[in-house]
Amino acid sequence: MIHSMFFYKQLTKAEVGQTGTHEIYIRLSNGFDYETFFGDTPQVNENGTITIYFEAINTSKGLDETVNVPIRFVYYSNSNKEKRIPSLGELFKENNVEVDDIVCLESRRVDDKYSFYIRFFKKGNIRIEPSSFSFTTVGDENKENIISTNKSITPLQQIFYGAPGTGKSCGIKKALAGNNVPNENIFRTTFHPDSDYSTFVGAYKPTMEVVPHYESSTGAQIEEKRIAYNFIPQAFLNAYVRAYQTDENVYLVIEEINRGNCAQIFGDLFQLLDRGDDGKSDYSIKADTDIRTYLEEVLGDDNEGIKGGNLCLPANLYILATMNTSDQSLFPIDSAFKRRWEWEYVPIRNEEKGWVIAADGKEWVWWEFLNAVNEKIGSITDSEDKKLGYFFVKPADGHTITAKTFVGKVLFYLWNDVFKDYGFSDDEFQTEDGKEMKYPMFYETEGGKDVNERLIARFLSNLKLKTVDAADVIEEEITAEDDEA
Numbered sequence: 001m002i003h004s005m006f007f008y009k010q011l012t013k014a015e016v017g018q019t020g021t022h023e024i025y026i027r028l029s030n031g032f033d034y035e036t037f038f039g040d041t042p043q044v045n046e047n048g049t050i051t052i053y054f055e056a057i058n059t060s061k062g063l064d065e066t067v068n069v070p071i072r073f074v075y076y077s078n079s080n081k082e083k084r085i086p087s088l089g090e091l092f093k094e095n096n097v098e099v100d101d102i103v104c105l106e107s108r109r110v111d112d113k114y115s116f117y118i119r120f121f122k123k124g125n126i127r128i129e130p131s132s133f134s135f136t137t138v139g140d141e142n143k144e145n146i147i148s149t150n151k152s153i154t155p156l157q158q159i160f161y162g163a164p165g166t167g168k169s170c171g172i173k174k175a176l177a178g179n180n181v182p183n184e185n186i187f188r189t190t191f192h193p194d195s196d197y198s199t200f201v202g203a204y205k206p207t208m209e210v211v212p213h214y215e216s217s218t219g220a221q222i223e224e225k226r227i228a229y230n231f232i233p234q235a236f237l238n239a240y241v242r243a244y245q246t247d248e249n250v251y252l253v254i255e256e257i258n259r260g261n262c263a264q265i266f267g268d269l270f271q272l273l274d275r276g277d278d279g280k281s282d283y284s285i286k287a288d289t290d291i292r293t294y295l296e297e298v299l300g301d302d303n304e305g306i307k308g309g310n311l312c313l314p315a316n317l318y319i320l321a322t323m324n325t326s327d328q329s330l331f332p333i334d335s336a337f338k339r340r341w342e343w344e345y346v347p348i349r350n351e352e353k354g355w356v357i358a359a360d361g362k363e364w365v366w367w368e369f370l371n372a373v374n375e376k377i378g379s380i381t382d383s384e385d386k387k388l389g390y391f392f393v394k395p396a397d398g399h400t401i402t403a404k405t406f407v408g409k410v411l412f413y414l415w416n417d418v419f420k421d422y423g424f425s426d427d428e429f430q431t432e433d434g435k436e437m438k439y440p441m442f443y444e445t446e447g448g449k450d451v452n453e454r455l456i457a458r459f460l461s462n463l464k465l466k467t468v469d470a471a472d473v474i475e476e477e478i479t480a481e482d483d484e485a
Contacts, residue, residue: 005037007105010315012247013304016092016099024092026103027247028083034075037107039114095120100278155342156275156313159257159321162346163385164413165392168322171346172253181251185242188253189235191260197267202233204290231294236269241298243317244305250317257321262337272313273340279315287311325385348374351390356468357460359403360453363468364460366390366401372463376428377418386418404450407442411459415439428462431455 009026017024028034075083097103097120106117160168176186189200209228214221233241239252263270272281287295287309295306304312321341348370355366367390374387393409395401401410416439419429429437437459442452 004109005107007032007037009103009105009247011097011099011101011103013099016097017089018099019300019302023086024089025084025086026088026105028085029248032083034073034083037105038073038116039107039109039112091118156279156315156317157273157319157340158342158344159323160344160346161323161325163348163387163389164324165389166346166348167351167389167391168324168346169255170391172320172322176251181249185246185248185250186253187235187239187242187251188255190255191257191262191265193260195260195265197265198234200234200236200265201267201269202231202237202291202294204229205232207232231290233294237291237294239317240305240311240313241295243314244299244303246316248316252317252319254319254321256323258323258333262333266337269311270337270340272311273319273337275313281311281313284310284312346389348387348389353390353398355395355399355401357401357403357406357456359406359460360457362457363400364465365468368465369460369463372465373414376426376463380419380422380426388413403453403456406456407451411439411442411456428459430462432458 007028009028011026013019014023015025015027072087073083073085091097102121104117104119104121106119108115108117160171162168191200206227207230208225210223211226212221212223235252235254239250243250266273268285271283271285274282276282287306291311292306292309295303299305301307305314350367353366356363357366357369370388370390377387378384388410392413393401393405396405415424424436424438431437431441437455442455444452444455
């Protein structure tokens, strides 16, 4: 049995020596486990690097005609912990390696003996996620099939939507953390009615600068604060620049995307959202003078991110967004914008946190309340959009949702955003003396309490909910009957 480990990587301009440094190399992702890949645990050198020398077999001329190539792996542990294989000029030249070509490194182990292979694929012959890393154990007869298999690409533009509190933002956060995405590769913004192109992309803004000058009488140097106008990049440009400065995946996260005028906010960037099979924008756009000047200063005028004065989304820039379907959106999202995104519905589900609602000396299970109130919402509104998710409100102590929090967040939403257009004549909204519950009544208190906890208890009882204690009693009675039987 042959044990093989594969590393796939799409080569950048920097790696093939087209950015002015003339260095030819392969940069390996942060997830590259060199100890497992090379079967060695090396020592750190005095200069803070780890160096492994090995002989790789160049199979560009076929498996039967191999040439041993000396390769050096370097791990710069004392700085940014970059991992790379440098000085590959001759190998790249021999194989006519170009920008966007794909390199495959294979570590093959038979018993305790390791051998290493390097293969190159032309762009389009294999689809991979940039800097992806995968490994498997295969027999020699299956090796070629694995190399030629297409790898799926995570959607580059995705909107997560659903009822409020379903954990959309939290899900994105956990996914990024689970993939060990560093903070410097994550950029966040939140859309709102006042959001526009300048707050999303960037614009000139007044800033304070310290300007040194000399007194004419004494010649002493003093500093003076003055107002200056500088171009200030915002979330989009910050993510855009970072994506062109690294081989790693970069994520732009937009919260509440439907609360802003997307047509106004994106402007001509809208065209960039059309991505090709390679992950890049199918159509570039001309950058305005301010943006072009800024990008040329930061990236260099020969960088693909601003070459020829054009903007183009790179394949390693992912745009993720969230939206609550219940929001009364000021600006509807048109169909042309919608079809440029992948959409993922986030359903309401029991997160099993054990949360309870506390009021009037009693407790009710939060998830049971959600089931009951969401059923009521569905029956009245004929809509899923206004239902409550598990994280609609969070207990401060991680367990108990207080009566004050319940009224101020949950009941406020139900009375003012959900049921107000349908009336409160149903039995669920009746007080003990048959009057209609009105929201201000929840603040008619006695005994110095913040809210009317007795009325809260009445509302929960109207929903046919059992208190935690009552539920325990019922369970005990059933258990006792079973034992007797």
